[in-house]
Amino acid sequence: MSNARAAILARLRAAPKGTVPDLPYWMPPVFADRLDRFRIMLEAVHGEVHVIAADQWRQHLRLILSSKNVGRVMAPPDLAVDWPDIVAYDRPVEELKDQLVDGIDAAITNACGAIAETGTVVLRPDADQPRLMSLLPPIHMVLLKLSDIADNMAGLMAAQDWAGTMPTNLLLISGPSKTADIEQTLAYGVHGPKELIVLVLQ
Numbered sequence: 001m002s003n004a005r006a007a008i009l010a011r012l013r014a015a016p017k018g019t020v021p022d023l024p025y026w027m028p029p030v031f032a033d034r035l036d037r038f039r040i041m042l043e044a045v046h047g048e049v050h051v052i053a054a055d056q057w058r059q060h061l062r063l064i065l066s067s068k069n070v071g072r073v074m075a076p077p078d079l080a081v082d083w084p085d086i087v088a089y090d091r092p093v094e095e096l097k098d099q100l101v102d103g104i105d106a107a108i109t110n111a112c113g114a115i116a117e118t119g120t121v122v123l124r125p126d127a128d129q130p131r132l133m134s135l136l137p138p139i140h141m142v143l144l145k146l147s148d149i150a151d152n153m154a155g156l157m158a159a160q161d162w163a164g165t166m167p168t169n170l171l172l173i174s175g176p177s178k179t180a181d182i183e184q185t186l187a188y189g190v191h192g193p194k195e196l197i198v199l200v201l202q
Contacts, residue, residue: 034116034149035200041119045175046188047196054201057143058082064141064197065106074100074137075108076128089133100132106139111198113160114144115172117152121198123171134171140193142173146202 031037039049052060058081065073065083074096075081077088087099109129113122121142125131134140150156157163177192188194 029117029151031116031151034151035146037116037151038114038119038149038200041116042121042175042196042198043119045119046178047119047175047198049198049200051146051200051202054145057199057201060199061108061141068106068139068195070105070139072099072104073106073108074104074133076110078128079108079110079143081108089128089130093130093132097132100136104137106141107133107137108141108143109133111142111144112148112167112170113156114149114198115151115153115156116149118174120172120174121196122156123173124167125169125171131169131171134173135192138189138193139195139197140173140176141197141199144198144200146200149200 035051039051042049050060050064062082072085072087073081073083074087074089077090087096087104089096093100109123111121112124114120115122121144123129123134123142125134134142150159173196176188176194176196177190178186178188179190180186
């Protein structure tokens with residue numbers, strides 16, 4: 001038996017009954033700048049991050065869409081996206097699925113939060129912004145409030161009181177869709193969007 005193992009077992013045996021031994025306690029990291037950490041982690045997996053003023057996101061969105069030669073865009077009606085060829089998600093999915101599968105170049109959704117530690121955006125799909133909007137179009141654009149970025153998962157859960165109001169459905173997205181073959185060659189967009197663009201609103 002190793003000396004370290006023997007020492008641990010001796011401490012456990014010597015501890016009074018009903019007490020918990022003094023073991024190391026892990027604390028989640030706290031980052032000095034959540035936004036920088038979030039950007040670094042998301043860009044490391046080929047995501048894009050744009051930090052803009054909250055009242056200027058529509059103008060900035062138009063610039064991004066133009067630079068990528070995007071044609072048709074799908075967005076919830078309440079976002080009032082200003083784009084020449086916009087498709088509002090305002091009908092049952094059965095009426096929109098053909099366009100979603102083949103005909104929409106980009107979709108825009110809201111994030112309910114983000115995790116700086118992993119560069120992850122968190123979505124809460126509902127009838128107005130269903131999962132298909134973040135899955136089928138080749139470009140997924142996400143609106144994220146700066147104040148909704150947490151250091152880590154535990155911080156996000158506490159800030160949004162998931163213990164008291166547990167969400168029924170959440171999506172955690174860390175970068176665009178990617179897969180690899182047996183030779184570990186990465187391909188993007190095979191099973192979902194090939195681009196993930198996050199607009200952080202400050």
